[in-house]
Amino acid sequence: MGRKLLIDKAGVxxxxxxxxxxxxxxxxxxxxxxxxMTPDQVTDEVKKSGLRGRGGAGFxxxxxWSFLAKPExxxxxxxxxxxxxxxxxxxxxxxxxxxxxxxxxxLIVSSYALGSHSTYIYIRGEYAWIPxxxxxxxxEAKAAGWLGKDILGTGFDLEIYVQxxxxxxxxxxxxxxxxxLEGKRGNPRIKPPFPAIKGLWDSPTVVNNVETLxxxxxxxxxxxxxxxxxxxxxxxxxxxLSACGNINKPGVYEIDMTISVEEFIYSDEYCGGIAxxxxxxxxxxxxxxxxxxxxxxxxxxxxGETRMMNYESLSDGGFAKGSMMGSGGFIVLDEDQxxxxxxxxxxxxYRHESCGQCSPCREGTGWxxxxxxxxxxxKGKKSDIDLLWDIQRKIEGNTICPLGDAAAWPVAAAIRHFxxxxxxxVDNPEECLRRNxxxxxxxxxxxxx
Amino acid sequence: MIKFSEEKQxxxxxxxxxxxxxxxxSALLPVLHLAQEEFGGWLSSETMDYVASLLSIxxxxxxxxxxxxxxxxxxxxxxxxxxxxxxxxxxxxxxxxIIDYIKKTLNIGVGETxxxxxxxxxxxxxxxxxxxxxxxxxxxxxxEHLTKEKVDQIIAECRNNAAANN
Numbered sequence: 001m002g003r004k005l006l007i008d009k010a011g012v013x014x015x016x017x018x019x020x021x022x023x024x025x026x027x028x029x030x031x032x033x034x035x036x037m038t039p040d041q042v043t044d045e046v047k048k049s050g051l052r053g054r055g056g057a058g059f060x061x062x063x064x065w066s067f068l069a070k071p072e073x074x075x076x077x078x079x080x081x082x083x084x085x086x087x088x089x090x091x092x093x094x095x096x097x098x099x100x101x102x103x104x105x106x107l108i109v110s111s112y113a114l115g116s117h118s119t120y121i122y123i124r125g126e127y128a129w130i131p132x133x134x135x136x137x138x139x140e141a142k143a144a145g146w147l148g149k150d151i152l153g154t155g156f157d158l159e160i161y162v163q164x165x166x167x168x169x170x171x172x173x174x175x176x177x178x179x180x181l182e183g184k185r186g187n188p189r190i191k192p193p194f195p196a197i198k199g200l201w202d203s204p205t206v207v208n209n210v211e212t213l214x215x216x217x218x219x220x221x222x223x224x225x226x227x228x229x230x231x232x233x234x235x236x237x238x239x240x241l242s243a244c245g246n247i248n249k250p251g252v253y254e255i256d257m258t259i260s261v262e263e264f265i266y267s268d269e270y271c272g273g274i275a276x277x278x279x280x281x282x283x284x285x286x287x288x289x290x291x292x293x294x295x296x297x298x299x300x301x302x303x304g305e306t307r308m309m310n311y312e313s314l315s316d317g318g319f320a321k322g323s324m325m326g327s328g329g330f331i332v333l334d335e336d337q338x339x340x341x342x343x344x345x346x347x348x349x350y351r352h353e354s355c356g357q358c359s360p361c362r363e364g365t366g367w368x369x370x371x372x373x374x375x376x377x378x379k380g381k382k383s384d385i386d387l388l389w390d391i392q393r394k395i396e397g398n399t400i401c402p403l404g405d406a407a408a409w410p411v412a413a414a415i416r417h418f419x420x421x422x423x424x425x426v427d428n429p430e431e432c433l434r435r436n437x438x439x440x441x442x443x444x445x446x447x448x449x
Numbered sequence: 450m451i452k453f454s455e456e457k458q459x460x461x462x463x464x465x466x467x468x469x470x471x472x473x474x475s476a477l478l479p480v481l482h483l484a485q486e487e488f489g490g491w492l493s494s495e496t497m498d499y500v501a502s503l504l505s506i507x508x509x510x511x512x513x514x515x516x517x518x519x520x521x522x523x524x525x526x527x528x529x530x531x532x533x534x535x536x537x538x539x540x541x542x543x544x545x546x547i548i549d550y551i552k553k554t555l556n557i558g559v560g561e562t563x564x565x566x567x568x569x570x571x572x573x574x575x576x577x578x579x580x581x582x583x584x585x586x587x588x589x590x591x592x593e594h595l596t597k598e599k600v601d602q603i604i605a606e607c608r609n610n611a612a613a614n615n
Contacts, residue, residue: 075469087536087575118467125482125520126576128589161467166478167519169574183477183510185517201472242580244538250580288537288575329579331538345537349574355517 002256003230005218005238006211010098016133018140021101027146029220033109034152037220042113046216048224050236055081055172055209056287056327057402058311067196068114069204077205078116079181080107080213082123082130083165083172087288087349088329091240092210094252096123096130100137106213107160108146109220114206117157122177125166134162169353173401174207176355187355188401211240231257235310239328245283246334248272257310261285262299264309265332278334281439282417285314286326288346289406291413292339293323319413338436339421343414344372350407358399364391365407372411375422378429385422389415451499457483461503473504477514480504481521490530491522519573527562527569529607532586533595535572538579547583547595548572554604567611568604 014020021027033042047062068076080103084092096103103121111119123130138160141147149157163181165171171180175189178200199205215237219227228236235257244250247265249272255264264270265280274280280295301307302321307314311325333342351365371388374380392408399405415422425432453461461480468475480500481492488496497511515521531551535544548570552558555568562569578584581593592603 084577085575088538088579090577090579093577118469120467124577125478125518126573126586128586159467163467163475164479164482165518166482166521167573168517180478181475182472183474183504183506183514185513201469244579244582245541250582252580284537331541331579333541337541342537342540345535345540349536352519352574 002254002259003238004254004256005222005227005230006102006214006240007095007099007252007254010094015099016101016137018101018137018144021099022144025221026101027105027108027141027144029217030105030108030112030146031152033112033220034154034156039113039115042109042220045219045224046113049215049219049227050224050234051212051215051219051227052234052236052311053209054211054215054239054328056086056289058325061208061212064196064208065114065206067194068206069197070115071204075117075203076115077200077203078107078111078114078119079174079177079200079205079207080119080121080210081172081174081177081207082121082127082210083169083177084127084210084327085124085169085172085353086327086329087346088244088284088331089242089287089327090244091242091252091328093127093130094242095210095214095240096127097133100133101141102214102217103134103210104137104141104160105146106216108141108151108158110206110208110213110216111158111160112156116206117159119158119160120181120200121160121162122171122181123162123164124171125164128164131162131164138162168355169349170355170401170403173403176401177207178205185355187357188403190400232308232310233312235312235325239309239325241309241328241330243271243330243332245330245332246275246278246337247332248275255309257308259309260299261307261309261314264330271330271332274332274334276334278336279439280332281335281337282333282339284323284329284331284410285309286324287329288331288349289402289409290324290326291319291322291409292333292343292417293413294417297321297417298323319409320416323413335439336436338376339414339418340372340376340425341436343410344369344376346410347372347407350403354403354407358404360395360398361404361407364395364404367391368407368411375425376432378425378432380422380426380429382423382426384426385415385419451488451495453483453487453503457487465504474506474510476504477506477511478518481511481515485521490526490528491524525562528567528611529587530569530571531603532571532573532576534574534576534578534582534584536575538575539582539584542582544583544595547585547597547600550597550600554600567607 051061052058171186176186180186195205302317347369351369356362392411395404396408421437464476501508583595584593
């Protein structure tokens with residue numbers, strides 16, 4: 001069993017409340033940081049930890065913090081990205097709902113490191129009951145002296161505010177989030193300038209994911225060096241994974257990135273195997289934007305090595321034969337699922353969520369959805385498959401923000417690995433309405449072995 | 450003329466105080482949520498103009514935001530809105546069947562409201578409950594692991610609630 005640093009105590013009765021959280025060692029990292037460390041020392045610990053952003057991009061957090069501009073007399077802001085909206089991802093919700101003080105504690109330490117006196121949690125609007133939980137935790141922390149004026153007699157002031165979004169995936173992109181927090185449409189900004197220079201209300205700003213900021217707590221508690229010893233290579237520490245789709249035990253799991261994908265899917269400690277005794281067909285291992293992999297390439301890399309649940313191993317083979325850790329949204333498809341239909345729902349998602357600023361994304365996402373719907377409904381042409389490929393290529397890299405890429409990649413990977421299934425739909429327009437293509441020649445390597 | 454209750458007005462002031470001086474436009478999303486709750490579950494142009502006046506911004510600044518975000522309703526809706534997720538992970542767990550069942554049971558299509566004004570059916574994209582699929586949002590909360598039986602129960606619950614609170 002791997003080490004757990006974030007949600008091991010989420011099941012302790014009453015941990016949502018301050019008393020129990022404090023009794024279990026909560027807020028020790030604030031005491032340690034504020035009493036014994038300078039803000040720069042906190043940032044150094046985060047650098048040493050090797051922590052990578054847990055929102056999906058995996059950018060080193062300490063480096064992001066060190067980019068923050070610190071001109072005299074200009075306020076700086078920390079913004080917590082709780083706009084969790086990537087299909088397959090529901091880990092931040094779990095953390096905020098069941099152990100909210102961990103996030104508040106991480107925000108206090110991080111705000112101290114960055115010099116933010118007003119820190120905002122931007123949470124997706126649909127998580128409508130969670131702001132109450134967070135605001136309760138904030139008021140408890142404030143009553144206990146961890147927030148407000150002159151915290152622990154250090155002269156450091158901090159307030160944390162919760163702001164609800166209103167239904168827009170794009171607001172998970174950090175500059176769109178800042179626009180939204182300023183009361184505007186969530187249109188991503190052109191970078192540079194990066195938020196570290198010009199962010200919220202034109203002030204230097206760091207935007208970090210919920211899980212990233214929560215991870216700062218154990219990093220300060222055990223030291224960056226100790227944290228970096230957990231995991232493997234550049235995948236340090238622990239990672240929350242949200243598993244869903246056709247598995248026996250969907251849910252949120254914390255792993256230390258030393259287990260294999262096979263163990264994650266089949267072990268009773270995690271997903272508990274494929275539901276209803278079926279076979280594994282495919283999986284999107286890191287949220288809907290990352291490439292889907294057929295079972296054989298999921299469990300073993302192209303070189304025949306065991307694929308591990310970490311950043312490096314999941315991306316081994318590049319986009320041709322690998323995928324990405326992404327946000328940790330682990331979506332499993334069993335042998336009876338239709339890849340075309342699944343891809344169509346993702347294309348529909350991205351069309352719905354495109355902000356419409358850039359024409360390749362605005363026009364391309366709708367076009368891809370239309371073609372995929374046709375193929376799925378037995379109205380596709382052979383040439384549609386090449387057309388789809390062509391459209392996704394022309395979206396990728398040609399938009400202001402990564403939503404274009406995120407829309408292109410799932411379509412590209414589905415065609416790359418399941419082209420025969422697309423062709424079967426086109427060749428069998430009536431049969432494809434009655435049954436799914438199934439496993440066909442994508443043999444489950446575990447069964448075949 | 451519409452106007453927030455005193456309690457809601459206080460809430461608006463509290464929200465505006467979270468931002469630096471002169472950045473009150475930042476309160477727009479939260480205040481639109483409050484307005485939608487207070488004024489019948491949707492945002493009429495009168496409501497949006499009122500919000501603009503509260504925040505000292507132009508009405509167009511409110512319209513462009515209200516039309517961008519999917520949670521703001523721009524026309525009247527039923528008392529209970531079933532917002533059923535249809536994205537990949539929910540689809541893998543049978544959301545299509547749940548949507549069909551609701552359509553048949555309530556005799557409405559997606560985007561429509563029952564003639565008694567009680568129910569509106571909407572399809573939505575991923576709400577972050579993928580491990581508990583299929584699911585829908587109903588008011589402030591999620592209803593998860595949906596089955597036909599569960600949908601029946603929810604409909605009955607709403608009807609009872611409406612009868613009790615008329």
